[in-house]
Amino acid sequence: MTYAMVRPSSRGVGAEQPTARGARRKAGIGLAMTAIAALALTGCASGGAETEAAEKTTIRFTYATGDETWNGVVEGVVDAFNEQSDTATVQLDPLPAGSDYATAVKTMDATGNWPALIDMRDTLTYINAGKLAPIPESVTSLLDENVYGESSDGNVYVVPTTALNGEIGINIVYDKAYFKKHKLEVPETYDDFIDLMEEIKSNGDVPLATAAGEVWPSDQLWKPLAAPVFAEWSDEDGFWNAVQAGEASIADLKAPLEELKRITDTYVLQGWQSTADAQTTTLLVNGQAVMATSSAGLGRLLDVNKVDPDFEAGLFIIPDEDGDINVLKNAVNGDTASGIAISSQAAEDEKEYQAAVDFLEFYFSVDTANLIEELGMIAPNIAEADKVKRNTSIPGAEDFFALLENPNLTWYSNEPKLATFSSFNTFFRQTRIEMQDGQTTIDQAIEKAQAEYEKIAAAG
């Protein structure tokens, strides 16, 4: 542009006037020069940016996408980290909803394409295979010591992604306005829960929406029903270990399986077999069901609020016959433990490993905990938890926090030692769905699950 502007003035007074054609040619040359100059400048600028980026170590964080709240939290935290870090950039590598986690990770493993940070499941399988790197004390020291555990070799391989409040997130989300209108109360015992559903049904409405289209959400109704049996074995190394030792059997779960079948047949919204987890929010807000199963805790309340800000949602956990609210404690080790892990592949590169550690240190800081709360999830249990500002603004959140303070809340343990328990767990879910659907009887389901457990335990 400079050339084009300067050039005509250089002719001076009295200079021969250019012809129109010549002027167009010169203008064209000027434009071309301008473009070249602009490109050169852009090149310099981007080269500078590349240099800057090259100084930073880029690492991938693979995580399983879930509800909108969780996806927003991951994106928000990573953006905040990238903004403040001079040494590392974290790139998100989300596993889309509906993709199979085990397959995705096995594919990464087979192709040698591990991310530095991974949202880890089936943890013991990957620890035993040497695919995870130890997490240093600089990270674990930022956490409450009850929310992580050492593996058999003394190393910590996984740290929690969010608050470890066990399976308190598995609960029933309900329409508070409907409850008020029909003078219904949150159930205090299991019988109350059945009476509640009976009353809703007698009003001509559908009591409960649940989902089994993706297999895993079938746990949302099953686990609270089976919790009283699991809780009985809590002090004796857990139910599943008792089954492995031959002291208990799947037949001990017959009563909850019968209840599962009864509730499914009598009170659940039709179409549950093909309903996806996320659809239950819509079913609730549309009034197609008065209650819906959930495993997202506060996240589900936030989702409901996003779909319909005027909807009054509340939540509760199905109590047992005595009124106890049995909730599974989180496993901090073993195959069912989950959270963020650093891959062994990343540990081979000092810079990548350091970048992953930097991110985890950032993740478990007070500022990030506050950010996670603002974004709608409960922050991980960090050592300085008293400095975290809790988010109570989500409608219905008071029910969630009240659950944590409920005197009837009973924590139980049920951490399987079987390294291949996840294989059985998938099979058991499908067997239950098959039984709920009426393809098999309860006794057949028990027999089938018992045989599979024994086979997997013998092989594993």
Place this chain on the structure above:
Amino acid sequence: MSDREGQATAVATAVRLTGDGPLEPLAQPQGPGGDHPAADVAPVRVVSRRFRRQRWGMFMFILPALVVYLVMVILPSLQSLQLSLTDWDGVNSSYDYIGLRNYEEILGSGRFWNAVRNTLLLGLGSAVIINVISLVVALLLDKLNRGQGFFRTIVYLPALVSGFIAATIWKYMLNFNFGSVNTLLRDLGLGDLAQDWLGDSDLVVGVLLFIVCFTLGGNTTLIYLANLQSVPQELVEAAKIDGASNAKVFRFVTWPMLAGAVTVNMTLAVIAGWTIFDQVMVLTSGGPGFVSETMAFFIYKVGFGEYRAGYGSAAAIVLFIVVIVSTVLANRYMRKREIQA
């Protein structure tokens, strides 16, 4: 003369007529000079050397593709045979050999036989349905005088969409609560007909069969259409002059001339049916329960989702045997029919 001998003769004749190619000198007349063997032997040697050189040249052309195929397909397939005898979890580098235990377990598994039943139903069912419908559609398209291009495009369009994408669209359409199919039925006052298409264990395999047929029909129609248009019209006209009805023309002229296309289409459809995976993965994940699992999905599920790669490999070997045996038998039957034709 058998059909193979006939083919060989035809090829040799064609090569000789064109005058180029490795067999060219063989076309030299064997006249009175035939009593001079030395004169004949020398050119044959030259030809033989040239033929070998050309063969090596041709081999070098296919070598890169062959290497890729061997490394990416054949070797892993052979490795599956080895892995099927182990308890490998697919992740850990160590495993133990357990003999034929995986095979024993597979053959005694009700879940596996349910997958076999579904695979047979979807494989054979889709092959028959697709071929019948495609043939009818091809016959209709062949008779069209106007708008041929438009209707051919319409028929072929579903085949252009990947199975995964098509299945995803169907998943939305068939959703029990929000899908357009049930919504339409309810809006028309036919709410009783609204079904949980993908969640009802009595319906789900039939729904999968419908979707598979819908997706795979385009190619089959195209092959039939191409063959229909190559049926010699003089044969058709001769039959009509002899007083044959349209049905008889089809039965005794068109249908026998389509025998080759039927073989190709049936083979392709059966193989596609044996290996149905993406539709099951997207639409039902094998459920509800295990009811809609196919063999391909079963292999994937146990091998990847349940960390039993050894067991999954054994199932893959069984699937391979089923596919190869059924394809060979079906082909043998259809080839016989072609010879008669």
